[in-house]
Amino acid sequence: MMTSFGAVSLSFLVLATPSCSAIECNFYLAESTIPNAGVGIFSAIELNPGDAVAEPDVCIPVFDLYSHHDDPFDPFFDYVWTGDAMGMELELESEDIEALCPGIDSAVNCNLALINVGKATPIYDNAGLHRAKNPGAGAMTPYHNGTTRTIRRVPVGGELFKVQKEATVFTTRPFFDSFPISDDFDRAQRLLERFFKIAVSVQRISYEDAIIPIQSIWNTRTLNALPKSFEEALVAREHDIGMTHQPNATRTIKWLAENGKCVDNIFPGKSTIEGAGHGAFTKRDLPKGTIVTGSPLHHLPLKENYMPMYRLFHENADTETQVKNDVIGYQLVMNYCFGHSESSLMLFPYGIGVNYINHNQTLANVRVEWARDGVTTHDASWFSRTPNEMLSTKVPHLALDYIATRDIVEGEELFLDYGDEWEDAWQRHAAKMKTENIWSSTYSDARSWNEAMGSKPIRTAAEVSSDPYPQNLQVRCHIDLAEGHWGQIFEWSILDYGYPCEVLDRFQDDLGRQTYSIRFKTDNEFESPEVLTINGVPRGAIRFFDAPSTSDLHLQGAFRHHIGLPEDMVPDVWRNRKGNLTI
Numbered sequence: 077m078m079t080s081f082g083a084v085s086l087s088f089l090v091l092a093t094p095s096c097s098a099i100e101c102n103f104y105l106a107e108s109t110i111p112n113a114g115v116g117i118f119s120a121i122e123l124n125p126g127d128a129v130a131e132p133d134v135c136i137p138v139f140d141l142y143s144h145h146d147d148p149f150d151p152f153f154d155y156v157w158t159g160d161a162m163g164m165e166l167e168l169e170s171e172d173i174e175a176l177c178p179g180i181d182s183a184v185n186c187n188l189a190l191i192n193v194g195k196a197t198p199i200y201d202n203a204g205l206h207r208a209k210n211p212g213a214g215a216m217t218p219y220h221n222g223t224t225r226t227i228r229r230v231p232v233g234g235e236l237f238k239v240q241k242e243a244t245v246f247t248t249r250p251f252f253d254s255f256p257i258s259d260d261f262d263r264a265q266r267l268l269e270r271f272f273k274i275a276v277s278v279q280r281i282s283y284e285d286a287i288i289p290i291q292s293i294w295n296t297r298t299l300n301a302l303p304k305s306f307e308e309a310l311v312a313r314e315h316d317i318g319m320t321h322q323p324n325a326t327r328t329i330k331w332l333a334e335n336g337k338c339v340d341n342i343f344p345g346k347s348t349i350e351g352a353g354h355g356a357f358t359k360r361d362l363p364k365g366t367i368v369t370g371s372p373l374h375h376l377p378l379k380e381n382y383m384p385m386y387r388l389f390h391e392n393a394d395t396e397t398q399v400k401n402d403v404i405g406y407q408l409v410m411n412y413c414f415g416h417s418e419s420s421l422m423l424f425p426y427g428i429g430v431n432y433i434n435h436n437q438t439l440a441n442v443r444v445e446w447a448r449d450g451v452t453t454h455d456a457s458w459f460s461r462t463p464n465e466m467l468s469t470k471v472p473h474l475a476l477d478y479i480a481t482r483d484i485v486e487g488e489e490l491f492l493d494y495g496d497e498w499e500d501a502w503q504r505h506a507a508k509m510k511t512e513n514i515w516s517s518t519y520s521d522a523r524s525w526n527e528a529m530g531s532k533p534i535r536t537a538a539e540v541s542s543d544p545y546p547q548n549l550q551v552r553c554h555i556d557l558a559e560g561h562w563g564q565i566f567e568w569s570i571l572d573y574g575y576p577c578e579v580l581d582r583f584q585d586d587l588g589r590q591t592y593s594i595r596f597k598t599d600n601e602f603e604s605p606e607v608l609t610i611n612g613v614p615r616g617a618i619r620f621f622d623a624p625s626t627s628d629l630h631l632q633g634a635f636r637h638h639i640g641l642p643e644d645m646v647p648d649v650w651r652n653r654k655g656n657l658t659i
Contacts (some may be wrong), residue, residue, distance in 0.1 A: 101120055117339070136177070161175070358487065382422075433492050444492065453474070554619075
């Protein structure tokens with residue numbers, strides 16, 4: 077994801093229009109309009125504020141990366157959200173969680189003058205898998221990115237832009253001191269509106285002889301956000317400053333069709349394979365040989381410098397070190413990477429829908445092949461680079477195409493053959509789980525408890541001492557209780573975590589409704605912690621949550637294996653691990 081904020085020439089103000097009467101593809105992956113930014117997502121249809129953009133995708137948690145590795149090669153740094161922003165905060169006690177969302181969140185770039193799509197809120201859906209019944213428990217993410225929606229009009233052919241880490245990049249690095257961020261464009265718009273209140277007869281001369289020269293002398297973010305000519309200022313007055321940037325952020329449909337990849341052929345749904353969770357399905361008929369979709373690839377040259385998770389030794393409350401000889405698991409992202417047993421290189425695909433494509437050797441209807449050189453970031457010269465030589469950059473240089481191996485009808489599930497090695501590993505894992513019964517059959521997660529308990533009474537502290545809840549559960553109370561404004565109805569979104577609380581007593585009011593006396597300790601980074609006791613708390617303000625490190629994602633022995641790259645796609649120079657099958 078790259079960022080742009082420069083103004084553009086108005087000579088390109090005529091926006092793209094469709095070159096054909098029927099558009100078969102609504103969204104394209106193509107070279108970004110931001111120089112040196114790689115690829116971006118473009119809309120082939122006009123979008124208005126509130127419209128849905130493309131399809132939801134997976135969100136994969138990465139746990140304690142910098143605790144398990146002192147200096148990991150992390151190509152995802154600019155592509156992740158913090159876990160608490162994506163509903164993952166309680167997965168770990170340390171809260172050291174990154175959310176890698178490889179669909180539209182990773183493919184969309186950032187142009188701070190022209191932010192046109194908002195951040196999507198994930199949903200939690202483990203597709204009904206249970207650790208005692210399904211070998212796939214813990215092998216796939218239950219977090220799925222919610223629907224991304226537009227926040228301003230996007231013309232036909234317009235590139236999509238989303239805010240990405242601007243607060244960190246543009247406010248902490250001195251080099252960017254004068255680069256405008258989103259708030260600066262808002263302030264510049266208000267300044268421009270005040271400017272146009274002066275007499276029309278002097279507007280042009282005032283802008284060209286006063287405002288523009290000041291921009292080069294007084295180098296501030298707000299001034300740099302102003303249009304660079306009077307003509308652009310007029311456009312900004314009629315629309316907004318973002319509109320002056322729109323021409324250079326727009327491509328023709330003809331150009332997109334010839335130089336990009338359609339990424340609008342897939343939608344997610346429940347897989348037709350029992351226990352496989354979610355799957356990828358086709359939106360339209362796809363003839364044999366069709367490029368179903370394409371995806372650039374993040375490269376992890378040395379998988380041992382990212383994937384292993386070690387037993388962590390806690391020296392004190394603030395320090396933890398790795399026990400390097402004690403590997404207890406591997407990051408979940410491994411299951412979404414392409415790799416080969418003779419190479420340390422792993423390749424992670426990002427693009428709309430690709431991470432929903434399941435394995436099925438018998439029913440496989442797509443295959444992967446390398447993208448054409450020079451298209452969607454693919455650089456064929458990387459076939460002669462060793463994994464160690466790839467450590468010199470974190471910018472993607474490889475890309476895959478997913479090709480229909482036969483005619484595929486609308487609504488059909490897509491399958492890829494992950495390879496014999498993957499198939500063998502999966503069969504061994506499934507057989508071990510069945511014969512050894514390695515995970516508890518009585519386990520029930522917090523969501524199941526909340527559904528089963530409904531409005532049933534919550535146990536008091538005295539009752540819990542003799543009849544405790546399962547250790548994988550914790551009771552938490554809604555944050556609104558601490559803020560003092562609440563009634564009988566409490567809304568819990570995936571981003572509402574509440575506070576751990578203790579139920580002191582239970583009552584029944586005059587209307588027969590249960591209320592509680594609860595105690596909890598606030599945890600606000602901007603204020604000192606405070607222990608609060610609150611009476612008259614409705615049942616709806618109290619919920620069960622999974623205790624840290626108890627969800628299926630933390631199961632020791634959960635299935636982990638890369639997706640196999642076909643033999644003829646792996647250059648000899650990448651095969652630096654022959655005879656070493658450790659991971």
